[in-house]
Amino acid sequence: MPTVRIATWNVNSLHARLPRLEEWLGIARPDVVCLQETKCGDDSFPTMAFTTLGYEAVHHGEGRWNGVAILSRVGIDAVVDGFADGGESDGEARLLTATCGGVRVATTYVPNGREVGHEQWHRKLGWLRRLRDHLDAVASPDDDVVLCGDFNVAPDDRDVWDPQRCHGGTHVSPEEREALAHVLGWGLVDTLRVRHPDDALYTWWDYQAGAFHKHWGMRIDLLLASRSLSDRLEWVLVDRNARKGTKPSDHAPFVAQFGPG
DNA sequence: ATGGTCGAGTATCGA
Numbered sequence: 001m002p003t004v005r006i007a008t009w010n011v012n013s014l015h016a017r018l019p020r021l022e023e024w025l026g027i028a029r030p031d032v033v034c035l036q037e038t039k040c041g042d043d044s045f046p047t048m049a050f051t052t053l054g055y056e057a058v059h060h061g062e063g064r065w066n067g068v069a070i071l072s073r074v075g076i077d078a079v080v081d082g083f084a085d086g087g088e089s090d091g092e093a094r095l096l097t098a099t100c101g102g103v104r105v106a107t108t109y110v111p112n113g114r115e116v117g118h119e120q121w122h123r124k125l126g127w128l129r130r131l132r133d134h135l136d137a138v139a140s141p142d143d144d145v146v147l148c149g150d151f152n153v154a155p156d157d158r159d160v161w162d163p164q165r166c167h168g169g170t171h172v173s174p175e176e177r178e179a180l181a182h183v184l185g186w187g188l189v190d191t192l193r194v195r196h197p198d199d200a201l202y203t204w205w206d207y208q209a210g211a212f213h214k215h216w217g218m219r220i221d222l223l224l225a226s227r228s229l230s231d232r233l234e235w236v237l238v239d240r241n242a243r244k245g246t247k248p249s250d251h252a253p254f255v256a257q258f259g260p261g
Numbered sequence: 262a263t264g265g266t267c268g269a270g271t272a273t274c275g276a
Contacts, residue, residue, distance in 0.1 A: 012276085013268055037276090039268070064269060112276060152276095206276090207266035250267075250276085 001102050001144070001261045003234070004074065006032045008107065008148035008223050009242075009253035010204070014038040014067070017249055018046060024242050025053050028255060031074050032100045034107035036150045038067030045069070062093035068109055068149070074101030085133035095131075097138050103229070104139040108149040113176070116169040124152070124170075128179035132186050141187030144261075145226040150204075150251065152220055153180045155190060158200060159219035171218060188224035191256045195236045203238055204251045212243055223256045232259045 007030040011017040014035065025033070038045070038061060045059040055071040060081045070076060080097040082089050097106040108131065113124035131147075139145045153176045154160045163172050170176065184190065192201065202217030211217065225233070234257045243252040 016268065037268095065275080114275085209265070211266095247267090 003257065003260050004032065004101055004103060005030045005255060005257040006034070006103070006105070006146055006148070006223065007253050007255040008034045008036070008150075008221055010036040010109070010150040010221060010249060010251035012037050012039070012249040012251065014040050014046065014069070015044070016247065018049060020242065020245075020247060020249070022049060022053065024239070024253065025055070028239065028253070030255060031072065032103070032105060033071040034105065034148050035069040035071070036067075036107065036109040038069055039063075039065060040067055058096065058098055060093045060096040066093045066109055068093060068096040068107050070096055070098050070100065070105060070107060072098070072100040076100055080138055083130060083134050084137040085130060086137070087130065087133075090127070094127075095134065097134075102144060104143050104145045106135070106138065106145075106147045108147065108151070110150065110152045112152050113170040116173050121170060125175055125179050128153075128176075128183055132183050135183075135186050141226055142228065143226060144229045145188070146223060146229065147183070147188060148221075148223040148254075150221050151180060153177060154218045154220055155180055155222070158198060159202070161200070161202070161216045161218070171220060184224060187226055189227065189230035191223050191225050191230060191233055192219070192236050192238070192254070194230060194233050201238050202252075203254055205243065207250050221251055221254050223254055225256070225258070228261070229258050232261050233257075234259045
């Protein structure tokens with residue numbers, strides 16, 4: 001397998017972000033791009049914009065909320081919308097799986113949870129448990145596998161500017177972190193931490209109160225890779241430049257490059 | 262630029 005560069009980005013509305021995304025694809029030149037929060041229906045997904053740039057695309061859209069997509073210039077096969085664990089659909093567009101250039105790629109937008117103890121928070125925990133069952137259904141830990149997206153969980157206190165000031169405790173609660181660790185326990189490595197064991201690197205900053213410039217952020221966008229891939233990890237990047245300028249998403253893209261194998 | 266979120270969609274909710 002040749003070198004492959006894979007990116008994940010919560011764009012917070014694909015239509016609102018399309019100019020920034022098109023610009024960024026030309027700069028970052030990823031082979032595979034996973035998008036979350038497209039907030040558009042399949043009928044308004046801008047396929048041609050990506051074709052023009054050399055990318056095939058698949059989209060699992062819903063309309064007003066959620067929505068996930070995979071763009072690839074190394075092929076897209078074996079596409080699965082949502083959970084493949086044999087259970088019922090959860091009714092929201094938060095998970096999409098495809099094989100791109102020999103890598104089994106799954107991208108996810110994990111429910112936010114709202115508040116610790118909220119009905120939606122319990123749903124979030126169940127959703128993360130189900131995510132591991134989904135991996136069992138679509139891949140083997142011995143394969144080249146990437147699971148990436150907006151997990152809405154900061155794995156560790158290193159991953160937040162202030163653990164006491166996050167969302168009334170969501171994103172940092174022990175229960176959420178355990179649920180995320182259970183997903184990693186399937187056989188995945190948090191690629192950013194391979195290269196940056198202790199750095200305070202965030203991927204999301206609130207639009208409000210100048211949070212980005214104050215470094216009030218969290219690392220909730222992750223790119224997890226199976227061992228066969230993580231052994232070939234060459235570099236990773238949180239592209240903070242994409243969080244600056246005109247009409248940015250509140251998330252920065254994260255990129256990981258894997259060498260030939 | 263003396264305030265200070267954004268997006269969808271058009272009132273208000275979700276993040």
